Amino acid sequence: MMNHIASDTTSKTWQEQLSTAVSHPSELLATLGLSDNLLAGALRGDAEFKTRVPFSYISRMEFGNANDPLLKQVLPVDNETLDVSGFTMDPLAEQSSNPSDGVIHKYKGRLLLIVSGACAINCRFCFRRHFPYGDNQLGGESWQQAIDYIKAQTDIHEVILSGGDPLATSDKRLKKLIQELSEIQHLKTIRIHTRLPIVIPDRVTDELLSWLTSTRLKPVMVIHCNHANEIDDAVHSALQKLKKAGVTLLNQTVLLKGINDDAEALSELSHKLFQADVLPYYLHLLDKVKGAAHFDVNTQKAQEIMRELMAQCPGYLVPKLVREVAGEPGKTSISV
Numbered sequence: 627m628m629n630h631i632a633s634d635t636t637s638k639t640w641q642e643q644l645s646t647a648v649s650h651p652s653e654l655l656a657t658l659g660l661s662d663n664l665l666a667g668a669l670r671g672d673a674e675f676k677t678r679v680p681f682s683y684i685s686r687m688e689f690g691n692a693n694d695p696l697l698k699q700v701l702p703v704d705n706e707t708l709d710v711s712g713f714t715m716d717p718l719a720e721q722s723s724n725p726s727d728g729v730i731h732k733y734k735g736r737l738l739l740i741v742s743g744a745c746a747i748n749c750r751f752c753f754r755r756h757f758p759y760g761d762n763q764l765g766g767e768s769w770q771q772a773i774d775y776i777k778a779q780t781d782i783h784e785v786i787l788s789g790g791d792p793l794a795t796s797d798k799r800l801k802k803l804i805q806e807l808s809e810i811q812h813l814k815t816i817r818i819h820t821r822l823p824i825v826i827p828d829r830v831t832d833e834l835l836s837w838l839t840s841t842r843l844k845p846v847m848v849i850h851c852n853h854a855n856e857i858d859d860a861v862h863s864a865l866q867k868l869k870k871a872g873v874t875l876l877n878q879t880v881l882l883k884g885i886n887d888d889a890e891a892l893s894e895l896s897h898k899l900f901q902a903d904v905l906p907y908y909l910h911l912l913d914k915v916k917g918a919a920h921f922d923v924n925t926q927k928a929q930e931i932m933r934e935l936m937a938q939c940p941g942y943l944v945p946k947l948v949r950e951v952a953g954e955p956g957k958t959s960i961s962v
């Protein structure tokens with residue numbers, strides 16, 4: 627048995643868990659009983675992109691293991707300060723498909739709304755590490771503009787709430803957004819892209835289940851889970867609640883060197899997700915963002931891993947290997 631960190635998260639609301647997230651590398655290292663030798667590098671990484679990890683997520687890490695696959699996703703390291711050619715500040719050049727504040731309309735039939743610039747956790751590999759997106763999200767006036775834009779584009783049938791993490795915002799606000807969207811007749815589906823059910827499973831509140839499933843829009847949730855160890859009993863039951871309420875559950879994973887870059891790890895993840903009624907959707911190659919080059923798995927290696935995964939898993943447990951290419955009108959799928 628692995629030795630995990632005891633944590634008392636059960637008595638705290640999700641908002642309290644958010645606001646008490648660990649925000650200093652020394653606290654993260656101390657909680658896990660790790661050596662201060664790691665601190666200098668962690669502080670240099672932290673200066674590039676703030677540390678942020680809720681205790682619920684830390685509780686699933688192994689005490690004393692500097693190579694824990696969850697820890698490596700959130701502990702800043704010295705390598706983040708490296709300048710590696712091809713790794714840039716804004717790898718997706720998203721600013722260019724931004725018809726109105728908080729709206730990204732790149733793909734036919736679907737449109738993405740940036741509901742919240744905030745995240746519950748700061749993942750070191752995130753392409754948003756240089757743009758917390760604080761000034762490109764939906765406030766009062768930009769919300770009305772987004773609604774008008776969607777109303778005018780009658781071929782849009784699906785709205786995707788994204789961020790940051792859209793669930794970092796209140797149920798009250800989300801309920802209002804969904805109700806207004808549901809009045810637009812050509813919309814059929816509401817999709818939420820979120821990592822919060824993984825990071826703080828208590829975020830799956832009764833209120834959330836209610837606003838997500840009480841309109842005529844078909845609810846889809848795409849969670850972001852990278853490793854089987856992220857799914858403990860609390861996460862499993864949060865996912866089961868969503869499923870029972872009628873939400874279609876899919877997962878996207880980022881392929882990360884030293885964390886999940888082998889067929890066994892991905893197969894275990896797929897099987898554990900399926901036990902919680904989640905199907906694998908996308909396996910993303912890393913976006914080439916400055917400071918994340920040490921996580922990169924090259925395309926050839928990724929294809930090898932995929933072939934092995936296909937040999938080990940039934941087809942429905944194999945995600946699609948994709949990469950985002952700036953300016954392309956869809957995710958680019960990579961043949962295996």
Ligand SMILES: *Cc1c(COP(=O)(O)O)cnc(C)c1O
Binds near residue numbers: 732733736737957
């Ligand atoms: C990924 C993504 C979508 C949704 O793409 P699907 O292939 O439908 O999952 C929509 N808009 C943006 C900007 C995206 O990055």
Ligand code: SF4
Binds near residue numbers: 745746754790850
């Ligand atoms: S957007 Fe997703 S990957 Fe990026 S920091 Fe937030 S939760 Fe992590």
